[in-house]
Amino acid sequence: MVPVNIHDFRELARRRLPKIFFDYIDGGSFEEETMRANRSDFARFGLRQTVLVEPRPQDLSTSYLGRRHPLPFMLGPVGFLGLYSGGGEEKAARAAHAAGIAFCLSTFSIASLADLRAVTDGPLDFQLYVLEDRSLCEEFLAAAEQAGVDTLFVTVDTAITGIRERDVRNGFRSLTRVTPGLLARLALKPRWLADVALRGMPSVRAIEHRPEFGRGALEQAANLSRRIDNTLSWKDIAWLRERWTGKLVVKGVLAPKDAVKARDLGCDGVVISNHGGRQLDGASSTIGALPAIRAAVGPDFCLLLDGGIRRGTDILKAVGLGADGVLLGRAYAYGLAAAGQGGVAEVIAILTKEISISLALMGISSVDELKALRGSAIQASHPSG
Numbered sequence: 001m002v003p004v005n006i007h008d009f010r011e012l013a014r015r016r017l018p019k020i021f022f023d024y025i026d027g028g029s030f031e032e033e034t035m036r037a038n039r040s041d042f043a044r045f046g047l048r049q050t051v052l053v054e055p056r057p058q059d060l061s062t063s064y065l066g067r068r069h070p071l072p073f074m075l076g077p078v079g080f081l082g083l084y085s086g087g088g089e090e091k092a093a094r095a096a097h098a099a100g101i102a103f104c105l106s107t108f109s110i111a112s113l114a115d116l117r118a119v120t121d122g123p124l125d126f127q128l129y130v131l132e133d134r135s136l137c138e139e140f141l142a143a144a145e146q147a148g149v150d151t152l153f154v155t156v157d158t159a160i161t162g163i164r165e166r167d168v169r170n171g172f173r174s175l176t177r178v179t180p181g182l183l184a185r186l187a188l189k190p191r192w193l194a195d196v197a198l199r200g201m202p203s204v205r206a207i208e209h210r211p212e213f214g215r216g217a218l219e220q221a222a223n224l225s226r227r228i229d230n231t232l233s234w235k236d237i238a239w240l241r242e243r244w245t246g247k248l249v250v251k252g253v254l255a256p257k258d259a260v261k262a263r264d265l266g267c268d269g270v271v272i273s274n275h276g277g278r279q280l281d282g283a284s285s286t287i288g289a290l291p292a293i294r295a296a297v298g299p300d301f302c303l304l305l306d307g308g309i310r311r312g313t314d315i316l317k318a319v320g321l322g323a324d325g326v327l328l329g330r331a332y333a334y335g336l337a338a339a340g341q342g343g344v345a346e347v348i349a350i351l352t353k354e355i356s357i358s359l360a361l362m363g364i365s366s367v368d369e370l371k372a373l374r375g376s377a378i379q380a381s382h383p384s385g
């Protein structure tokens, strides 16, 4: 199959990955209602078609977090990219940087920030899970400073991990080492095996020197998740604000009052996110939450959004409703799993083309013009009485 859209990349990822990893990427928590709502709620909003506008040069660049970005989307933090494709973090970062967009490395990564800096000098961000052991947080922050990280995304919606039933069925959560049974299941996907496993046992590079986390990515991951600080509160955000001198963004906000609180504490922005429907099932979709949050924080505070982005039109709807930019999650993870760096590059190219065509059909010449229209380019998808 030649992939023509993100859904095709999802299907290719399904074919190429061992089921245990595909389900980990693809699944959500409990009934997966919020995960589905992230997608289906985009259909509540439509884009206003405008015709016969004098053609003007198109400009898809826009500003947020103090920088000009060539496109209104970036690659957000997705854990364990190196398990979906060998050198996955490096491949995703390279593809992002070839398109000029930012890449945000997850705390839960095979590659470290230093590994990425060895292969690319493009814009790098870092996503922090605050761990009980603050000395390790300090190490992460020092590594981020060293790597010239621009923006720190602190993820706040995972104090407790939601139950993802596909993972429970597959035994994903209890995996700490490669057993003969697991090996037999992995061997069903020889292309994946050759790419990832035959490079040697992957390991979380940032904590390799900490023997208490064990050996090998699976055991280290289990230990890392257990040590996420589940007492995290606004006090810790205030501490981080003091400690981190770069841009600070709180990821995982859905309530207007939480966005206002982040703004008032001096954070530079929030990501409106429900972790891709992987945490509180029943939480609102992110696109549904956006208009009230924009109204609450005012026009100037940076709002990013993720969740269910699979189309260029999703990105236009988010920006049209007040997001300054958008983060991709599964969309690029599917591309990576399906076809490595080229797959991520293709996902970026497809979304760029979809944005470009749709914006032109809306009679709008630039992403900044869409922003300036402040919602008037967006309509209810079935305007009636």
Ligand SMILES: Cc1cc2nc3c(=O)[nH]c(=O)nc-3n(C[C@H](O)[C@H](O)[C@H](O)COP(=O)(O)O)c2cc1C
Pocket: 024, 025, 026, 038, 076, 077, 078, 079, 080, 106, 107, 108, 127, 155, 251, 273, 274, 275, 276, 277, 306, 307, 308, 309, 327, 328, 329, 330, 331, 333
């Ligand atoms: C496989 C997977 C791993 C993820 N790992 C992280 C992570 O390590 N840190 C984080 O802040 N968010 C993580 N997320 C959440 C994403 O950053 C993002 O919020 C979510 O994927 C957006 O929804 P979408 O995938 O439907 O676009 C992960 C999501 C997926 C699917």
